[in-house]
Amino acid sequence: MTYYYKLGKIPHKRHTQFYQPDGSLYHEELIGIRGFSGIQSLLYHLHPPTQIHKILLEGTVDIPYEELGPLRQRHLRTATVVSNGDAVAGRIPLMANADVCISVVKPTSLMSYWYRFAQGDEVIFIHEGSGVLESQYGILRYRQGDYLVIPTGVLWRILPDADIEQRMLVIEANGHIEPPTRYLNRYGQFLEHAPYNERDIRPPDELVTHDETGEFEVRVKAGNRITRYFYHCHPLDVVGWDGHLYPFAFNIEDFEPITGRIHQPPTAHQTFEGPGFVVCSFVPRLFDYHPIAIPSPYNHSNVDSDEVIYYVAGNFMSRKGIESASITIHPGGIPHGPHPGMYEGSIGKERTNELAVMIDTFHPLRLTKYALQLEDKDYAYSWIS
Ligand SMILES: [Fe+2]
Structure with a gap:
């Protein structure tokens, strides 16, 4: 996003000693785009985010393209679409090119894992439904009409409200999704003529730190390959973060x-x-x-x-x-x-x-x-x- 935000507790200076109550250090993780020259956020974990104890290949996602027919106008009726699975596994890809893939999904089950898309950003438009976008950056409640913008590298899952019908349009980009440059001034602030501005953007507003041990799965999609990573510590163990890279909602x-x-x-x-x-x-x-x-x-x-x-x-x-x-x-x-x-x-x-x-x-x-x-x-x- 274009502006700085922080949640939870962070030390006065970056990359300095920051101690937990038991005397051990918190563990920094910088999540940034375009190498170290794009927007980024600095997260503080209870445990190193690197302690993977098992890696499995989930599979590859190969888009089943139709045979090319004559070029023509098309109309798809997705109202009656039936999808099986959660907000990621249940996606039905309808069209794609090298830049973007457009899917619809009606999640029928909860995500039992967290997900990270390593190739680019995603926009999930909530046509129907409500719930929580849970991520390392905190809790973000969503509702009908929201665009959920999830930058690459964010570890997230969607927890739909119980008994509420959900219908989503998913835009998966091979790169970064941003407000149009012409809406921003040279400082990155939205200009007066822009049709929305910072006040309309909803970042996560509650950080819940999980200090639990067990078996926790994170799925990462990189290219068309999905890999399952297993941790003994809960991946949402962040006590604080600050920066410009975070998921947000815009209705x-x-x-x-x-x-x-x-x-x-x-x-x-x-x-x-x-x-x-x-x-x-x-x-x-x-x-x-x-x-x-x-x-x-x-x-x-x-x-x-x-x-x-x-x-x-x-x-x-x-x-x-x-x-x-x-x-x-x-x-x-x-x-x-x-x-x-x-x-x-x-x-x-x-x-x-x-x-x-x-x-x-x-x-x-x-x-x-x-x-x-x-x-x-x-x-x-x-x-x-
Ligand atoms: Fe048109």
Whole structure:
């Protein structure tokens, strides 16, 4: 994140003697990105984080891509998707490229282990549900509409609230996910024109230190390989930390829409940027106020990007036949636009209640065999009057 935060107890100076009540030293761990030149945090453990006593290969994750067919618009209905497993193992990858993998998951069981993604950052959008994101950095409660941004290296697990239905969209990046640079001043602070700022960011707010012994499993995904590491000491034994690298939540309802006299392009809705993609939030807002404005978007050819929209709630102003948890993919190379009647029908409308998450990728995505099972195959022809 762009600002400094600390939780728990830390010594006055970094890399100095810091003693536990029994006279032994606490154990520092620096977690940082881009070598030692990116953002980082310094954690203080009860036990060295290096004491692995057993290592097993869990397996490899090979994305089952579909056979390439003709390039066309796609619509996936994920509302009825059934996933088995927890918030990581139960993920269903729907599309991917070298930069990003997009999955959905409806966790049906608790994570019995902690997880670390070593390749990049993750954003988990909470479509439905609530619970706790537990990490070395503390407790972070999540709720519907949250983007959970988890930087690489964070050791975490999700503990959903009991008997609460959970539905999540997962964006797994091969790199780092950050606020758009144009929202920040030269000091890293959010600018006044940014649609959200530091006050909207929720870091972990309670640090629980576990001093327990037993058998504790941490799974690390590096490349497409998942390895299981076993420790005798609880991995969440941190007594304090400080720095700029930590997981946080940002709720989509806290995104302040930017509106104008005429139609604003999707860049006005940008929320995050990652390597080879951006994430945008379409939220309820007033429409354009030029006296002869057309609120609906115009036809457009996003020639060198694929546009993925995950529909959360409300009526999406330019689309028909879309339901909550639908995903449309409008690939680069061919134009798309409002469905018949929606362009003219938007004239005179004053507001929209649409809620959606858009991911634009700058390299082509390829769908998976799982996506094929959810596809509305008539969608590509749905613009015919
Ligand atoms: Fe579009």
